[in-house]
């Protein structure tokens with residue numbers, strides 16, 4: 001056995017070797033030094049906790065990360081953060097596996113064998129930046145530069161938006177599947193229509209007495225599930241008005257439905273029709289303690305409760321019971337979102353649900369609906385928006401027709417996340433220069449010429465204006481908790497570096513040396529603000545407190561009352577949802593749903609999340625299809641049978657989970673698996689449900705109608721045992737390999 005090498009000696013040698021080979025990571029505020037001279041806050045063997053922000057989904061929960069000897073060891077919720085109050089979900093806990101993932105890119109690379117070859121050659125950062133600068137300088141038209149980003153940190157979005165504006169390029173398209181399945185764009189449009197504000201409304205779940213949720217999977221993935229779980233707990237333990245009542249309307253029983261008092265398994269696409277019927281009964285019978293409803297009678301004048309009952313398969317008496325349950329309390333609350341937004345009638349359905357809050361006078365009331373108070377500083381006034389499908393299709397069309405010369409992609413994986421019918425991959429082939437900033441080689445990065453890997457969120461700076469917020473304006477701050485593990489570089493720093501190289505107006509518009517400088521200057525806009533939760537005599541002291549707290553928030557709750565400025569003047573109507581595929585050939589509604597663990601697929605390269613069982617089926621490590629026992633019987637299908645699922649657009653194979661918590665006319669498949677690229681834990685595992693989705697019917701326009709596809713199911717004659725929790729050491733384990 002050779003001579004043993006101590007950890008300290010190893011660190012010294014490693015640092016020396018890095019210096020000799022010119023591979024020193026690009027650091028800004030933290031010097032790379034061996035632990036013979038540890039950073040001031042580091043004591044060998046003693047833990048240091050850094051406050052930052054979870055970026056595993058767009059919610060923006062505050063985290064604290066335990067760091068020992070420069071290594072991040074554990075992530076917990078930040079107990080002082082007013083959004084998640086110290087709580088964290090499984091994805092938040094698994095963040096260390098993003099940082100230490102063995103499939104991360106270690107440096108900037110060129111795909112030397114051509115796009116899709118998966119043959120990568122390291123290139124120096126200076127060469128990558130020279131190439132990008134030259135390409136930008138030789139653009140024939142700045143409109144030929146296009147950017148797609150998936151819910152970027154707001155500091156990156158602000159820098160990116162300024163960069164694109166000053167070079168004359170179109171604004172970035174902001175898209176990722178997680179937010180699309182949330183229906184964020186739809187929810188923001190709802191707020192625009194009704195309240196004249198594009199920010200997401202805040203539903204005061206904690207203080208409501210009766211909550212009707214129409215499709216919003218509040219406790220798993222929708223919007224801010226950790227904050228909503230905390231609020232749900234408060235509602236259920238309410239000391240004042242007794243235990244709150246919760247009713248979930250959805251075709252498939254989610255963990256949220258399982259936590260509700262009542263799960264109403266409605267036919268897909270009828271949620272809005274039910275909401276209209278409830279409104280009609282409330283208005284007609286003058287239910288509730290809020291007074292007469294004559295102001296709102298016009299909204300429901302064309303609604304037939306009997307027709308609605310027939311459409312949703314619920315007896316009129318049942319609708320009447322639900323209307324009384326909702327209205328005969330002081331603090332009812334109706335929440336639209338999630339799967340409801342995936343139907344062709346979602347706009348009208350969401351209006352019908354919001355109208356329930358309006359007729360019960362729940363706007364601006366305790367336990368009702370609020371609009372967020374903007375952060376009182378200009379720098380934080382325009383958080384990243386969410387693009388709709390029309391904007392995405394427009395981008396694809398511009399790529400396809402050769403209008404785009406340079407395409408930059410950050411934080412999204414559209415080749416995997418968008419339905420195949422969008423044709424993103426084919427359109428990308430028409431773009432001369434494609435640059436990805438992904439830390440991993442995913443399906444889109446593998447079609448890029450250069451990959452310039454960003455830091456992971458535990459190594460980089462940032463901030464996020466939390467939306468939907470809690471009861472106050474919040475900026476969740478992100479800071480490096482460890483030095484960059486590899487020779488990666490912040491995308492914001494790349495943009496600032498490009499601006500400096502381009503010079504002139506671009507350099508003047510983006511004068512910061514690095515993103516940390518931008519953040520420090522941004523934080524100064526809130527120094528001396530009267531509502532800050534902390535104060536400091538100097539901006540530098542304020543910046544220090546910002547990092548210590550993990551961001552900024554108001555010291556007191558500020559709940560703004562929205563005004564229903566856009567309430568419909570005439571009668572409301574919710575048309576029947578349209579579906580692609582005729583019922584004879586494709587008898588089942590397909591319901592894709594966001595995986596609690598893998599989200600839209602971004603969690604698939606983290607083995608903790610692959611191993612974590614789905615809360616309703618306990619399945620993991622694979623794709624499954626949930627089928628009602630009655631339907632399974634009629635098709636002679638059992639658990640673990642492999643079936644072919646076919647839509648009018650595509651097909652896939654998946655193992656069956658016979659699931660009583662789903663309607664007989666509906667089947668459900670979680671998102672997240674079926675990667676062809678994305679590292680060793682994700683690839684060649686399961687199937688991608690997005691491959692089945694059809695475009696919404698032509699007359700519905702460009703809607704991301706992810707619930708509008710019908711499918712048929714056929715046995716393929718194989719059995720593939722799923723790895724389920726109850727089979728911990730037995731049958732099914734081999735399927736994870």
Ligand code: SF4
Nearest residue numbers: 054056057061089092
């Ligand atoms: S809800 Fe989102 S932001 Fe919060 S801990 Fe989970 S993954 Fe992270």
